[in-house]
Amino acid sequence: MTIAPCFWFDGNAEEAANFYVSLFPNSRVDHVTTYPTDTPSGKRGEVMLVEFTLDGKPYQGLNGGPRFKFNEAVSLSVPCRNQAEVDRLWSALTANGGRPVQCGWLQDKYGLFWQIVPEQLQALVRHPDRDVARRAMEAMFDMVKIDIATIEAAAKA
Secondary structure (H helix, E strand, O other): OOOOOEEEEOOOHHHHHHHHHHHOOOOEEEEEEEOOOOOOOOOOOOEEEEEEEEOOEEEEEEEOOOOOOOOOOOEEEEEEOOHHHHHHHHHHHHHHHOEEOOOOEEEOOOOOEEEEEEHHHHHHHOOOOHHHHHHHHHHHHOOOOOOHHHHHHHHHO
């Protein structure tokens, strides 16, 4: 059995899937299903469902219409190895209508929320010295996009 999150889009599921797969290795669009008949959500022949893989994990994008919107209650968390990876993903996901939020969170141009989190931050927050963890966490609270060097410096202070 494979569990795949399904994201509700308003007509742009295929565009979003193509954008997402362009950002991550081991990613691809697997299948596009069109509406076999007219429905309240789409016309016959329009894209209904896009099945895609991001970094080896399955996802779905459903063109369900304008009824439901993404919100912060669900986000995709991306652990990044270094600042260059954080910067690349941050720039791509906030471009053309995306927006930064806070503490490594952002909303992309399709409305989906993401957490772009350096692995170094995760390690510092889990640090056995709870003062190190606290200083790293407190430094993060002042950030929008996470800056690894600043977090590491705060943790050592």
